[in-house]
Amino acid sequence: MTNDLPVNQAAIHLDRVARHYQMGESVIRAVDDVSLSIQSGEFLALLGSSGSGKSTLLNLIAGLDRPTSGAVIANGQDLSKMSSLELARYRRQTVGMVFQSFNLLPRMTLEENVELPLRLAEVDRSERAARVREALGRVGLEKRAGHRPSELSGGEQQRTAVARALVNRPKILLADEPTGNLDSSTGESILALLREIQKNPGMTIVMVTHERPLAERFADRLGVMGDGKLLSNGAAR
């Protein structure tokens, strides 16, 4: 699989995307002229050393940041041309995000954390409980629904974060170092979970990681970044 996939078939298409930051008088080229297509239902792992620009690229795909130049087309929409309100709707409806540090709200129980995206999407209260149960069931945590994040292990917290990312039934799942705070076996189980989600119900996954062996085992394709550029892009296995 290559990056020359036609735009209309790709779930995500990056066209000469750059993200530069001004630091005093120098310009930091965090992402520099990256073009990439990710097919619908594909699992792409972005590898690279620290500061290579992989997380910045993920934030651009998530609509959390805007490119300095180039186009980010996701689900047929050019994110660089969207208003902040439209970007918020895109993040709510099209994208689910998982972070390295889980980012669960500590004062809420698991079910309340998972319910949060449903509140933002103004889903009816009557429908929410079933959706939360379904998402927690998917990650095997339905029995821990009333617990707070601090009462769970790291792996369970990350599973909860995955459930929260899935609850709005997004088309794209973006994971930023999801195994970074977990031991290797727990990290494996999380990636196995992502792989399972990719297959059923069928989801495009972009994962940023620095753990090449895991990426090679679970992802369909690897993109390697360095100094803001996409250095290589090819099948994982």
Place this chain on the structure above:
Amino acid sequence: MKFSDLGDLAFRNLRESVLRNSLTTLGVAVGVASLVAMLSLGVGLQQLATSRLAKTGLFDSIFVTPKTNLRGPGAGPPATRMPSAKSRPLDEDARAEISRMPNVTEVYPQIRFFTAVRFDDKPFATFVAGMPQSSKASGAFDGMQGSFFSSGNADEAILQVEFAKELDPQTASLIGKDLVLRYAERQALPSAPADPAQSSDGFSVVPKERHLRIIGIVETEPASGFGGFGSGRLLIPLSVAETLRAAQVNDLRDILRDSSSSDKPTYASLTVRLKSPSLVVATEAKIKDLGFSAFSLLDVSKSIATFFRVLDLLLGIFSSLALAVATLGIVNTLVMAVLERRREIGVLKALGAADRDVKQLFFVEAGVMGFLGGIFGTFLGWLIGRALTFGTNVYLHRQNLPSTEISSVPWWLVLFGIGFAMFVSLGAGLYPASRAARLDPVQALRYE
């Protein structure tokens, strides 16, 4: 986000830093309490003043004089005070006609005459005034020794305290004792048509006596009529005063001026009481149409209302300073909350919260603090008002004065207290809320 969800999240966030948010809310409450307490004092004092003034009958009364009355208010400059030949006398017919007017509750003359009093076989001189039964409610008799007239026709007298002291320095011992009133009764002369020099009926003045029982001593000098007119130091029921037919000061003037019916009593003035001060203007015009001069003090009551509005405004401005300080407390608390919850704001944005959602969340938190502070502060303000009233009444009791309500928290003040607290809190939430909304989610998520 739906408002119910915003409210739910806001309450959760406020509960999270319960001590800090409670102290901030308490600050708002203290600000609102000072505002409500001050305004309740303003309102209470205004109610006290207006009710006292209303009791005096000054503002629901019209003072009626014949147009020929040289001394009547509104009679114009001296050059215009020529008696009109066709002017209508203010007699019993006129009194009955005015009494029949709609909304008129009472029409009574001012009867005041000089008299000699015999008490304990010693002579005293003073002015007698006839008091209508309605004057009991005027407030002038509040706190009097003894009691008010048992009926409108009772041969009873109430003494003004200074006069009472002349009779006996131990004024309390006077109650229940009798005195003799010596006065000049006006009696009609038989007509003498044969004498061309006597152009009209006259009257003679015959000395008479009346025994009265002292039933009360009053501190003030109550006016039997409009303003200070008709005040006396020996007060008797108005009906009794009328039956005495005592010669009054204006009789001599009237007999010279008016050639008709000297036997038929005419009044120097009548006081017309109405159901409400709001009816004064219309009724005053109708009385003028009947051919009399009429005068009211309604304009004075308007000036009093204006004075209290200005007083309320000044009290409100000064007490708002406390609320302004509380507002800074809200700004401080919310700015701290934005700093502490940077990561949470980043997560909310990553999950799809729009800038507007984040702004509304902080806005609702400010509003909740304002609402709770407003409720608690209004209650506290009411409590301060009650405490001030209690303290004032303790002082008044020690001075042997009747108790009074100096503060009042009407419904509009409750709603104003809560509403103003919310308004100010939302204003205070503007800056922190927009600061939270502007947070860059990428930076916020990176924040540890």
